[in-house]
Amino acid sequence: MKTFQLEGTPRTDLGKKAVKALRKQNLIPAVLNGGQLVTLPYDNALKAGEKVVEIANNQALIVTDFTVSTESVRKLVYTPEIFAIDLTIGDKKTKAVIKDIQFHPVTDAILHMDFLEVNEQKPIIMEVPVALEGHSEGVKAGGKLSLEMRKLKVKAIYSQIPEKLVINIDNLGLGKTIQVGELHFEGLELMNAKNAVVCAVKLTRAARGLQAKSGK
Structure with missing residues (x-):
């Protein structure tokens, strides 16, 4: 599988107004799933954009909200090829793949992207x-x-x-x-x-x- 280099910016304002403002700047809201599994309550410091999402039995995942520019993902999205992504979000570097993309039903513009963090132990x-x-x-x-x-x-x-x-x-x-x-x-x-x-x-x-x- 080919590798794609992608840089994102951590996102802390998650409201609808913030999302609307981002899209006007040709920025796409995104989330990185599949990160570190932790036990609640989780008292350690989180990096910018990170949040703890409970899944079950006091177990939670650390997911990261961020943005990418429309131009930076064009060759990643509009292609029949698949990629392993070297993803950098602030000072965090990880491997990821695209999990899901939401498109506008009329304009086909990208509204949101979901990425999945990957490693050599867990199948996807x-x-x-x-x-x-x-x-x-x-x-x-x-x-x-x-x-x-x-x-x-x-x-x-x-x-x-x-x-x-x-x-x-x-x-x-x-x-x-x-x-x-x-x-x-x-x-x-x-x-x-x-x-x-x-x-x-x-x-x-x-x-x-x-x-x-x-x-x-």
């Missing part, structure tokens, strides 16, 4: 692009190749997640499909339904005619 779930390689038998016979799932959800340590999932289609025949349950990638657990169709070679009118003439 990410969507990874699918790439087909080879020359399908079904396409040679007149069929039409259809990619039904452009991304698959995988679970793994972040450093083991590839930039794309390559699937060979040489043996994919006319009218046949490749389902999630047929796939295997070393070190990755696929989280989609096993019967979900990833790609297929569909019958075209020309292919049906050839089949009828050949009697198959």
Whole structure:
């Protein structure tokens, strides 16, 4: 997985007015989740932007609110590629991935970004692009190749997640499909339904005619 350098600024004013003012400055409110797990009550000093969020049984996570500029994330967001992010927030440096992005329903502007802190011990779930390689038998016979799932959800340590999932289609025949349950990638657990169709070679009118003439 490629690495992306990103700098953010800690954010302490979390009100609606503050968010509106940030967006006027082409700044995007963001939050870093998945940080340090602590026991409540937590009396240690927090850094700028950090807050303690209770999860259950007096356990809490330290999450960080911050901002990033629209320009700084453009190449991170508007791309089919996935990245491990070297994220700097004030004097805090960590590894992260994008967890979620909220877009404006009309303008498509980025309203909010959620990042997930990662490490070499805890697996994460990410969507990874699918790439087909080879020359399908079904396409040679007149069929039409259809990619039904452009991304698959995988679970793994972040450093083991590839930039794309390559699937060979040489043996994919006319009218046949490749389902999630047929796939295997070393070190990755696929989280989609096993019967979900990833790609297929569909019958075209020309292919049906050839089949009828050949009697198959």
